[in-house]
Amino acid sequence: MVKTLPKKKSLPAVARVFTGHRFLILFVFLLATLIAYPYTEGSGSGYYLFRVLGGGIIALSVYAVSFRRGLAVVAVLLAIPSMVQHMMHPNLAAGFLPVANLVLSFAFDVWIVVTIFRRVFANVRITSETIFGALCIYLLNGISFASIYGLVGDLQPHAFLLDPATNRHSIPDRFDFIYYSFGMMTQLGAAGITAVTDQARSISVIEAILGQLYLAVLISRLVGAYRMHAPAEDP
Numbered sequence: 001m002v003k004t005l006p007k008k009k010s011l012p013a014v015a016r017v018f019t020g021h022r023f024l025i026l027f028v029f030l031l032a033t034l035i036a037y038p039y040t041e042g043s044g045s046g047y048y049l050f051r052v053l054g055g056g057i058i059a060l061s062v063y064a065v066s067f068r069r070g071l072a073v074v075a076v077l078l079a080i081p082s083m084v085q086h087m088m089h090p091n092l093a094a095g096f097l098p099v100a101n102l103v104l105s106f107a108f109d110v111w112i113v114v115t116i117f118r119r120v121f122a123n124v125r126i127t128s129e130t131i132f133g134a135l136c137i138y139l140l141n142g143i144s145f146a147s148i149y150g151l152v153g154d155l156q157p158h159a160f161l162l163d164p165a166t167n168r169h170s171i172p173d174r175f176d177f178i179y180y181s182f183g184m185m186t187q188l189g190a191a192g193i194t195a196v197t198d199q200a201r202s203i204s205v206i207e208a209i210l211g212q213l214y215l216a217v218l219i220s221r222l223v224g225a226y227r228m229h230a231p232a233e234d235p
Contacts, residue, residue, distance in 0.1 A: 023116070023133035026060045030139040033057060037175050058083055058108075064136070065115040075115070078108035102151055109144040113137055121218070138185075138214060145207045146181040150174060152200050159200040166192035180204075185211030 033053045040050035062079050066072035081104035120133040152159045153172055160172050160180070172180075176193055183190030184207045195201045 021129060021132075022060070022064045023120075023129050023136050026057070026064050027132045027136050027139070029053060029057050029060055030136060030143070034139070034178070037178070055083065061108075061112045061140075064133075065112055065119070067119065071115060075108075075111065078104060078111055081105050082108040102147070106144065106147050106151070109140060109147065113140050113144065116140075134218065141207075141210070141214070142182045142185050143178065145185070145203070146174070146177040148203055149177040149180060149200065152197075152203065153177065156197050156199065159195065159197045161194045161196050163192045163194070181207065184208045187212060 033050070036050060036053060058079050062072065062075040065075050081101045084101055084105075116133050116137055120130050120137070149160070149172075160176075162170055162172055162176070164170065167176075172193060180190040180193045180195075184204045187208055195204045
């Protein structure tokens with residue numbers, strides 16, 4: 001009598017979407033956060049909506065790099081201070097712990113970027129998910145540099161100057177640094193905000209160089225390799 005092997009249970013449709021399109025989902029959340037930020041900042045319900053989006057990005061970032069158990073453990077440990085930083089926004093003037101929390105939060109961003117980078121560019125077969133992973137790296141770089149500018153702005157209160165002719169406030173906030181960060185990375189500039197101290201200018205130059213190298217070399221390589229594959233091979 002021939003024994004038949006038991007059939008493997010197929011994953012539910014939602015689970016398959018999350019498993020096969022983790023970079024796509026992370027990219028959508030990152031883009032949604034950048035779009036929603038100006039409309040949620042300062043409003044009651046919008047404030048909590050933005051916190052949900054930010055928490056979702058942290059959770060999806062952990063899931064996106066959880067290819068092995070070791071990577072998942074490190075990502076979860078680093079995600080804890082990042083979640084605290086996102087929810088609480090501790091004042092750096094309060095002492096050592098808020099600064100240490102911000103540093104660990106930045107370490108989480110770096111870990112996520114490096115892990116996705118290794119995953120994306122180690123693939124021989126380029127798919128649409130690979131390209132979305134590269135786009136996630138680009139957006140995460142801009143957000144991570146915004147955190148660096150925020151740290152510099154807290155440690156050096158006059159590191160950035162806001163032009164009163166184009167700004168309603170005199171002290172840069174989180175979205176000002178995001179705006180400035182992507183302006184530097186794309187070399188479009190950020191009208192209305194200027195780096196004043198040498199440290200702020202040095203970081204701005206580094207981001208501008210990395211942004212152009214990333215677009216010119218890495219993204220163009222991925223897109224070129226993707227076009228070489230037949231459409232039927234793309235999942």
